[in-house]
């Protein structure tokens with residue numbers, strides 16, 4: 001395999017890789033602003049320049065220096081090259097670039113949302129000059145509202161053009177442009193046309209500095225206070241890899257995690273901002289009985305005990321049980337709910353809840369697709385219930401069964417949708433006479449009808465597995481504790497099954513459930529094929545903590 005040497009460290013590479021890519025692949029830092037793996041290479045920021053020596057075939061292969069510093073993002077690796085980004089010439093260039101970029105920068109880090117994850121801050125520390133020689137007046141750029149989700153603080157822009165290339169190469173919408181020349185050039189939108197596409201929030205992630213800001217996250221939280229938990233999109237069938245960023249049980253934002261075969265480096269605005277229902281004020285976070293509306297919070301234990309007793313009592317009957325498992329739930333939830341239902345009634349009528357669709361899949365030139373299917377796990381729920389030997393109905397089939405099968409006298413419904421999911425015809429099919437146990441999050445037209453309501457946990461409040469639209473199984477971790485007195489549907493199912501059988505309750509564990517599921521031949525994929533998120537690397541502080 002061909003190899004090059006970067007700052008004295010040998011590195012093998014594959015044909016077609018740039019020197020920067022080779023360095024990054026072996027976690028060797030070369031500073032870079034304008035280069036991004038998902039965009040074209042323009043080599044305009046000049047911070048990645050290196051001194052390169054290469055074998056000259058016309059001089060018996062002797063190593064000779066290239067006449068000037070070369071951009072490592074644009075120069076392809078060639079066997080035998082020797083690259084220096086720490087030579088006096090390369091270091092002098094890095095310092096000059098940093099000095100130039102900071103000439104007009106307001107250095108307003110204390111009030112900048114990007115502080116703590118800003119390349120300009122990091123590189124100023126590692127590659128910059130300690131002081132500025134600039135004594136003239138700084139050029140001031142305006143702050144602009146450039147789209148529904150994005151603000152532009154032009155002062156902080158370093159003109160890397162990542163954002164412009166994104167709208168040209170990935171979305172194909174071309175809203176952003178470079179306006180003006182030289183020291184007064186700026187990023188702008190075309191007159192009368194804002195940044196308005198389904199992927200617009202990605203420009204905020206792409207911006208290496210604090211020039212493009214997310215209105216939704218503006219001044220909401222300092223980034224160093226937040227914990228990042230790897231997760232999977234929980235509101236569409238895309239299976240997009242995301243990172244949930246949260247602090248003290250509150251989620252503040254979602255960011256994409258790169259996955260070349262699913263979402264590349266992007267997520268849609270729908271996924272980025274569609275999680276707000278988990279902190280919705282109208283969310284039901286306490287168990288409820290039809291005879292009692294509210295449970296004062298200090299009596300949560302009493303509320304759960306009384307509700308579970310009522311649920312257990314109501315589920316015991318000689319008639320038929322019907323249960324609908326929502327496609328918003330995880331495979332592990334479906335497994336425990338299915339087992340619980342079969343333990344109550346081996347002939348139970350079981351189906352998957354309604355799967356919302358919105359138009360058709362929409363693909364962008366950069367290869368990203370916004371999925372029309374707005375549920376994360378319809379396939380996974382169906383797969384798991386089928387493996388339990390259940391003849392799984394769809395939502396229409398369930399509605400018909402509820403309308404026509406008079407022997408059904410107990411119904412368990414699960415929701416967990418980000419918006420209203422109960423149609424009038426479905427509510428009619430459930431009727432008024434049957435015992436109804438509703439496990440849900442947001443209020444809907446069946447909430448007050450339910451004999452027992454148990455508050456479920458959204459996907460960020462539990463661990464589990466989703467099967468996406470392409471049949472890819474991906475696990476996600478629990479990001480935050482369940483809000484108030486909510487519980488995962490899997491835990492509720494396990495508790496109900498224990499109460500009904502008189503056995504000791506057990507605590508839900510997603511990995512153990514997957515192991516149990518994989519003991520069924522039809523579900524052995526749950527051990528062999530599930531993609532688990534990489535464990536994030538711990539970043540050690542470069543500053544010592546001093547006790548005052």
Ligand code: SF4
Pocket residue numbers: 156157158159160161162163164187206207208209211212
């Ligand atoms: S706004 Fe950000 S991404 Fe766009 S050119 Fe400026 S620094 Fe680069």
Ligand code: FES
Pocket residue numbers: 031032033034035042043044045046047048049071072073074
């Ligand atoms: S990263 Fe190479 S020139 Fe910008």
